[in-house]
Amino acid sequence: MPRSQVITAIDLGTDKCTTLIATLDKETNQLHVKGVSAVPSRGVRKSQIVDLEKAITTMTESLDAAERMAGFDVKSAYVSVSGTHIKSQNSKGVVAVAAPNQEIVSQDVERVIEAARAISLPADRSVIHVIPRDFKVDSQEGIKDPVGMNGVRLESEAHIITGMTTALKNLEKCVQDLGLSVDGFVFSGLSASEVVVSETERELGVVVVDIGAGSTSLCVFVEGTLELSASLPIGARHITQDIALGCRVSLEAAEKIKFGLTSNDPKEMKPRPGENKEEFTKRRKLADVIDPTELGINDPMENLSKKKIIEGIMVPRMKEIFTMVGKKLEHKNLIPVIPAGVIISGGGAETVGIQEIARRTLNLPARIGMPKEIKGLTMDIHNPSFVNSIGLLEYGRQRAGKSSARSGIQLGSFFKSVFGKKFSEAISSFFKSLMP
Numbered sequence: 332m333p334r335s336q337v338i339t340a341i342d343l344g345t346d347k348c349t350t351l352i353a354t355l356d357k358e359t360n361q362l363h364v365k366g367v368s369a370v371p372s373r374g375v376r377k378s379q380i381v382d383l384e385k386a387i388t389t390m391t392e393s394l395d396a397a398e399r400m401a402g403f404d405v406k407s408a409y410v411s412v413s414g415t416h417i418k419s420q421n422s423k424g425v426v427a428v429a430a431p432n433q434e435i436v437s438q439d440v441e442r443v444i445e446a447a448r449a450i451s452l453p454a455d456r457s458v459i460h461v462i463p464r465d466f467k468v469d470s471q472e473g474i475k476d477p478v479g480m481n482g483v484r485l486e487s488e489a490h491i492i493t494g495m496t497t498a499l500k501n502l503e504k505c506v507q508d509l510g511l512s513v514d515g516f517v518f519s520g521l522s523a524s525e526v527v528v529s530e531t532e533r534e535l536g537v538v539v540v541d542i543g544a545g546s547t548s549l550c551v552f553v554e555g556t557l558e559l560s561a562s563l564p565i566g567a568r569h570i571t572q573d574i575a576l577g578c579r580v581s582l583e584a585a586e587k588i589k590f591g592l593t594s595n596d597p598k599e600m601k602p603r604p605g606e607n608k609e610e611f612t613k614r615r616k617l618a619d620v621i622d623p624t625e626l627g628i629n630d631p632m633e634n635l636s637k638k639k640i641i642e643g644i645m646v647p648r649m650k651e652i653f654t655m656v657g658k659k660l661e662h663k664n665l666i667p668v669i670p671a672g673v674i675i676s677g678g679g680a681e682t683v684g685i686q687e688i689a690r691r692t693l694n695l696p697a698r699i700g701m702p703k704e705i706k707g708l709t710m711d712i713h714n715p716s717f718v719n720s721i722g723l724l725e726y727g728r729q730r731a732g733k734s735s736a737r738s739g740i741q742l743g744s745f746f747k748s749v750f751g752k753k754f755s756e757a758i759s760s761f762f763k764s765l766m767p
Contacts (some may be wrong), residue, residue: 336731338362339397339408340723342519343380343388345545345568346387346678348372349720350397350406353707353729360723364707366401368393369717377545377564378414380501387508394509407512409723412459412503413519413541413548416495419560421464422447425486435468435477439485446490449482450616457499458493459516464556477554490667493516514727520548520560522722525729528552537671539700540689541655541719542679544568547652553668557582563655567679570648577644584623584630589645591626592637592682641683649685653692655735660693672696680715691732 335354342349348381351368364696370393374385398404422445428439440463448461468476468482477485500718501625523541533552541548545566551559575585584720604609654671672695673683680699689697702713702721 335404337403337728338724338731339405339511339514340411340720340727341394341408342411342720342723343375343386343390343502343505343717344372344374344411344413344456344543345378345566346372346543348393349717350390350393350408351720351724352397352401352715353705353724355731360728362693362705362728363704364712365708366397366399367708367712368396368400370396375545378543379416379498379545380505383501383504386501386622388503390505390509391714392547394511405511407505407514407729409514410506410516411519411522411719411723412494412499412502412516413543413546413562414494415497415516415546415562415564417459417492417496417548417560417562418456418494419490419616420450421488421558422450422491423486423488424449424545425484426570428482428485430641433481434454434482435480435482435485439479439546440466440478440487441681443487444489447487448491450491452493456493457494457496459494459499459518460490460521462489462490462521462557464488464493489556490560492521494518494558494707515730517723517726518548518550519719520550520562521557521605521676522726523548523700523718524550524552525722525725526531526702527674527676527718527722530555532674534666535671536669536671538656538660538665539674539676540653542675542677542682542685543568543719544653544678547656547677547679548710549656551663551665551669553665559659559663559665561659563652563659565652567631567677567682570679570682571642571646573648574640578632578635578640580628580630580632584628584632587626587628587633588621588640589682591621592645593681594642644680646684647686649682649688650692652679653689666693668696669695672698674698674700676700676715676718678716680718680736 335356338353338355340351349369353364353713355362364660373389374382380386415510415616424443426446428435444463465485468474470485503513507646520539520541524539534555536553543566545568547563547566549561569588574588575582619637623632626675631714673689686697686699699715700718702718754759
């Protein structure tokens with residue numbers, strides 16, 4: 332694959348471990364999915380590893396299946412990180428522009444981001460992301476890319492996402508035991524945002540709520556920049572547990588009931604042509620009773636009402652999730668600045684009625700975030716539960732593009748500063764012609 336680069340995404344969640352292997356065409360800059368695998372997770376609770384051996388076995392199964400499908404082995408991967416240990420803060424950095432002609436180059440940008448990164452952290456926490464929000468050149472604010480501008484003083488405000496060092500090291504150990512290196516850890520809320528948020532929504536202001544099985548990740552965008560990242564200790568698994576307790580069935584049966592209700596919402600029933608009100612009411616009452624054989628449930632069950640399960644068990648838990656989201660937003664006074672509303676992604680986004688619950692609880696517009704179309708073996712992964720994994724691939728694609736672009740900027744800036752503009756352009760084009 333001389334003109335393509337392999338990008339691998341591993342998302343070890345509470346419910347499942349997903350591995351996606353894709354190739355990136357360097358000419359078209361498009362991803363093409365070659366291998367897909369999702370296996371049930373073991374050794375993970377509330378989005379954190381609690382049994383290292385079981386977690387390694389799970390990741391090995393998932394990776395092996397994806398590699399067999401792709402037809403080749405991989406060497407490294409982007410890995411998703413989530414859980415309540417995730418925290419964020421905004422920080423500022425200031426540097427003096429180094430060039431004698433006071434033109435800002437990419438090295439100045441890197442220095443100011445490093446200055447913003449220099450925050451006081453406890454020994455048990457590590458930086459996962461440093462994301463520049465905007466730049467300020469002298470007194471001019473709101474600059475997105477200062478390279479090429481003239482100025483004396485360069486300032487940057489950065490959004491910093493941190494996590495527990497031990498949680499990251501355990502995850503890294505699992506990946507290294509597979510014989511892979513970690514290209515980067517990516518916060519699940521951020522990777523989901525890569526594929527469900529439009530540029531217009533980012534500019535208007537929007538919150539991405541990625542509901543996993545064990546935790547819920549948040550990313551809030553205001554005026555095109557990341558304002559807040561957080562994680563809540565509640566997820567879709569809690570809804571399943573509530574159904575199991577309320578209906579006195581096993582967790583496996585509760586999961587089947589939850590998905591059965593998602594695909595067959597009783598509210599969506601409509602009268603048939605020529606059917607009177609009495610007949611329709613009778614048919615609706617019959618349809619409201621859960622048929623265990625239809626859902627593949629062998630557990631002995633009483634006559635369970637779909638309506639009672641949804642309204643009495645599931646709705647209260649979904650309201651709790653979005654009430655917690657609302658409190659996070661209110662604490663930072665962000666609700667007035669996110670008119671684009673809520674985008675719900677992750678496996679929890681497939682829960683029946685969740686979009687309406689989000690709309691009512693937060694009093695904001697809400698939609699389900701579907702991953703954007705990519706080429707390859709994507710038939711089984713074009714749904715909200717794979718948003719995070721596809722987002723990891725997209726994150727890797729953007730990083731691949733940025734790293735090559737950055738090296739080009741540095742090369743051009745170096746020759747320009749030493750030999751002048753025309754000579755630097757000739758040298759840069761010569762080196763580019765040598766690159767594959």
